[in-house]
Amino acid sequence: MSSETRVTAGAPPTPSTSAGSSPDDASQRPRRARTSKPKVKTGCNNCKQRRIKCDEKRPSCANCIRSKKVCTGYPPPSRSARPFEEIRIAPKPIMAVSAPPPGREPVTLAPRRAAKIQRRNPPPLTSIPNIAILHRPSVDIPFSTQEGLYFQLFREQTASELSGYFDSTFWARSVLRECHSEASIRHAVVALGALYKTLEKSTESPTGSPSADRDPSDTAHRHWEIAVKQYSAACNELMASSADSSTNRTRLMASVLLACFDSFIGDHKQAIVQIQTGLGLLEQLRAERRRAFLPRPEEPVEEELIQMFTRLAIQAKSYDMAFHFPQPWVVRLTTTQPQDPGSPTSESSSPVSIHQDPIPDKFSSIKEARLTWDSLAERIFRFTETMFNQAQSGVLGILPASARQYGLRFKQQMEAWSTAFEHILASRTAPGVSNQEKACITVLKMYQVMSQLLFLMTFSDSEMQFDHFLPDFKMIIELAIEVVGDEERRAALKRCPDPQFCRHRGRHEPGVFGGHNFTARHIKASFSADLGIVPPLFVVATKCRDRDLRKQAIQLLQSSPRREGMWDSELTARIALWIAEIEEGIDAESEDNLNAAGMHDFHMDLNLDAPNSPPEDGSDQSRPTTSGSSFSRPNGSIDFGDNALGPGGNARWEAHRESNSAGMLFRQLKQMQQMQQQHQQQQQHRPPPPPPKVIPEEKRVMVRAVEFDLRERFAVVQLGSRGLPNGAPDLKTRVTKIMW
Known part of the structure; x- marks a missing residue:
């Protein structure tokens, strides 16, 4: 190449460098075309003002350092484009190794060039598992290729995971059918599919090294950006829609989907706003039907949508009663006008379910039991909300004595439900019972025990008075061990069939109060929109003063990251840890003054005595059998041992445990059991240990308020005394900030 050619390819020649050329030749020389590059909207403030490319280094970019300027920082990116922010969605994801490091975001090509490259090198179908070759589920749904992938992921995986342990036609059929006609539902479904893909990519374990042929668009940040954009598009479609009858139904369904999205990413306040909006619209539609003087006004929407709002309302009320949110983050189920809770008119003031079918002697199915329980729980929440509104004392979480006669009615209904559910509970380990059905039965019983307590x-x-419910706390722990143990073994068989190549081998680490605990390392992080095991375990961890049971509850919350609606396992575990540290820090002098036998002198001064109290001989004849459950080890740590896997109990587990990774785990646990048995035999001739020491009432606290942000992973927790009126001085007040 000549020197003249090199000059032409570089900067335009000046008169001094082009002595042999004339001005006419320079004017006839073709101009160099400007390179087509995408516009960059990021960079520090100085570079943006100077209109130059910024390398976006922290704390000062190279341009500012070279020009000796003070780098004034970077403007905050919009919500729809935050490529350098850690994606903190449920539940506490770990950034994948394959994600691009800060400052190395993949370059966005020009639209024509990107389309040309995509036609030449189509993306592999294996980027999303279990995706069929035909991306579009129907020709009349206006999906792009990428949106079709997320829709397919929602249909094949996300819908079932949102349902949790319970089957739901709402997620599996109604939402998918609505995508054909409503743009807002389509955008919300794609947003949830992209959000699940974000969780999957950000919690990959074990993570592999990024390969050269990895799709640059298949990263957690890319899926997250698409999820947020689709969420915004769904909100915009709702705002632009007209207020006709069909749109009202769409708005109700969209409220459910958007509330799930907000709960998923940890924005519980926005989730409560979505639930409040849907409940208000539903009550408005019902009021219009009542004003029409119909002989028997029917529901304005189908029953399954009513069921979804009933469960969302129960979830939001339980969340508020646990953490005591201020206004306006409190979901109201009743009208503001006080009514007699025993009158028939009070039952129609709820914006959710109004059915009061009698409880049968035996439930015919799990679905019937769940619907009956939802209706009963919703009416109990409305009753307590009405009584708290009428109470003059303003005591946090305590109903007035005038409400006891109505409370006795609900106590009888809950006991009748438990009796009708008994045969279903006993059948959960029978051959032919599926894994999901067994989990449904177990979780539903956990909720009944917790709610009645x-x-x-x-x-x-x-x-x-919580000490009277020790059998109930123990039953919740045993049922939760069944659920987590079954999930862990199924996940181990699926993810690590060969124990020699297992990277998730369980190891014992120091427990929270000494001893050791077990972590379910094969269970992936999960989110579901329905109830699960987190709320009952939180009650045990904060209200049970038996050290072993409390420790097991905290270990189960920490065993696997999960978010069930707005309930986050990590948040609840850390709050319970702090309460345990405060209550169990008893000095030796006060312990010696305690009389353990005096605990039995306490009794509930109510007509609502504790249910299913143990007989005087110490046996527990009235409790449902939990023969398939796991039992805790004496030192308080969890032993999953020979848990029933169902279907068929342990039959399938026995056939596989010797030849897979779970078999190695089983043998390790078996050896520990044998060592424990030998230790117990050596201790037989020693005197029995002293009775468990009771935590005195002056040491016991309750949660008075919690302000938290799951995205930023912090919580400000306030503890105090039980039974004090709001605003009264409390000597037990303690406030701390928890971060994780």
């Missing part, structure tokens, strides 16, 4: 304690102003 908490409802009875709303009539007591002493934390000591």
